[in-house]
Amino acid sequence: MLIVKKFGGTSVGDKDRIFNVARRCIEDYKAGHQVVVVLSAMGKTTDILLNQAREMNLNAPKRELDMLMTTGEQTSVALMAIAMDALGVPAISLNAFQVSMNTTPVYGNARLKRIDTDRIKHELSNKKIVIVTGFQGINKYDDYTTLGRGGSDTTAVALAAALRADRCEIFTDVDGVYTADPRIVREARKIEEITYDEMLELASLGAGVLHNRSVEMAKKYGVELVVRSSLNNSEGTVVKEVVKMEEMFVSGVACDKNAARIAVIELEDRPGVAFKLFNHLANHNINVDIILQSVGRDGTKDISFTVDEDAADEAAAIIERHRQGSLKCSRVEVEKNVAKVSVVGAGMMSNPGVAAKMFEALYDANVNIKQICTSEIRVTVLIDEKYADVAMNAVHDAFALGK
């Protein structure tokens, strides 16, 4: 088997952890597998480097920031190769130049375009463990780029796709994907298998295990993902296209407390006003979720929506700026103490009762629903943040996810 294994910064944070990771990879190698390891920068290295740069220049050129940050992963991979050698296993580290990890030109947030696999295949055929820098690429100018948030996961999935690896294991500090956050819902159960789409919904809803970009890429190229713990040897969760039929038609409950609700009250009801509102926000890169529009009355209507909590003030300010122009309204309200609670499951497409069952559970738990949003495999409600944990447990119980 050809296995790609990705470890984040915490997993390689010091000497002992590096040796731990080395030993895990060597297990697979000694079992006869070909092993490609993708690493992030050690611990807080990236933050430390960014701070150094910021102390010198608050508007440092992004090209130079990428040049600076890419030293972080190079340090990790070199030390990992040195650790594996100490354990008697031949290994070689490769950076984005050596692999030829081609990206779009944009610095700080590039997309992978093409990965040359010749060098990696050559080293694998020489019976070496190949250790590749995550998060980084090179663009057509021969300059370093970085891939933005979740970048190392993306590197791992892309490498797995390019190498037609049998599996891509993403190691994190949790055992796998759970039916709900185990810190909040004590009965939460680890999911054995989950589809890409369900994982995407969970990821975007703050499950936080995998970044969306890597799941999207895995889905696109049919890469079998495994989310595993770097701390123990348990099986983890497999993310793939078709999963074993389970009785469960809901696979998990997710909660996002990093949400704020903005209400635009008595907005003048002219054609295109909703378009203008959301266009202004999009122009400032503000992502909007769960939109609700009231039925119009007296030539006005109310529109409310959610945004990430840290974007709330900026979003409100943007609307205020256009109150005398294209967005005439009586006032803008910002409510930050809200949470989104969602049930996700591919099975719910053919089970129309899911939403009703969720609402019933919340009603029984005395949780008031402020707003509702549904997709084919998801039902999301907006509630008061202080009831989030109660709501999670109530919904988790109602769907008997703990069994």
Add this chain to the structure above:
Amino acid sequence: MLIVKKFGGTSVGDKDRIFNVARRCIEDYKAGHQVVVVLSAMGKTTDILLNQAREMNLNAPKRELDMLMTTGEQTSVALMAIAMDALGVPAISLNAFQVSMNTTPVYGNARLKRIDTDRIKHELSNKKIVIVTGFQGINKYDDYTTLGRGGSDTTAVALAAALRADRCEIFTDVDGVYTADPRIVREARKIEEITYDEMLELASLGAGVLHNRSVEMAKKYGVELVVRSSLNNSEGTVVKEVVKMEEMFVSGVACDKNAARIAVIELEDRPGVAFKLFNHLANHNINVDIILQSVGRDGTKDISFTVDEDAADEAAAIIERHRQGSLKCSRVEVEKNVAKVSVVGAGMMSNPGVAAKMFEALYDANVNIKQICTSEIRVTVLIDEKYADVAMNAVHDAFALGK
């Protein structure tokens, strides 16, 4: 003018020093010159990285050590570009891949083979200051290599040669090359101009300002070198092929206290015994200097020579190991408290009295000479280490170098 400026690790050791270097480079840029800057890793970075590796693996693969260490200069050059941007001057950092700085394959001690200048010239024509990583290269396998001791000086000189730069300035913590170490000889005087050959002799005798390899390369390609202080704006010393005729035929006095003398007593006088002795040492990479052989007597002879102090015990042990075999002798003596004092000067070729004058000065100062060695532009004596400073001053005075 096209100027290559090289700054060592101490000169870029922290934020303030980086900004200092940036300002010095910007002065030249604003005066209308094209500026290429070569940097070492910040402060003790290289040592810290090496220690990290050693803690994990005492025999770390050299390829991976180079992969690890090259992150040091990349960090320096990126931060320098960020500092220059903060000062409003366009700059771009380039590593060995981006320049295409080709070396021989050997890790840890590679030699530069060919430097592509296209990218650097392109960036210079875009009115940028170009900042290049010193000390590092890439070999034919597309792997990082490092250039060994004095590597960044070598990078700077090689770049100056490849770019046909008008001058190559090496910044250090001293003002330039002196007629003797100013800490020992108070009357020591800064030399305005010196030939490559004189500089080579001084460098190899512990003047420590420039590494031999960079001087040899400068001589080979006719690169005009300037040794300057990174702390002040004084003129420094120019190293070139032909210097202004000065009255002085001796240009400096050098002292090397890091020497030890090994005497092999009553060595069996068979054909090839000297060859065998020095061949054994060469096989262990021990450099030998100032060899003295006594006239043979009773079928034996004495051979003594000097080595670097830290190699003395190993050298003695190697000879001991062969005492029962190819190197039959009565005993091996090691004397560590010795120093080499030398006068250097291109002028002495046509002035036969130099050696005699030196010996006279030492005799007047009551310094006993243990051994003597001469080349065309150098006279070296081995003396007791405790008289080294007295000897330096006596010789410096005798040749009136302070005037």
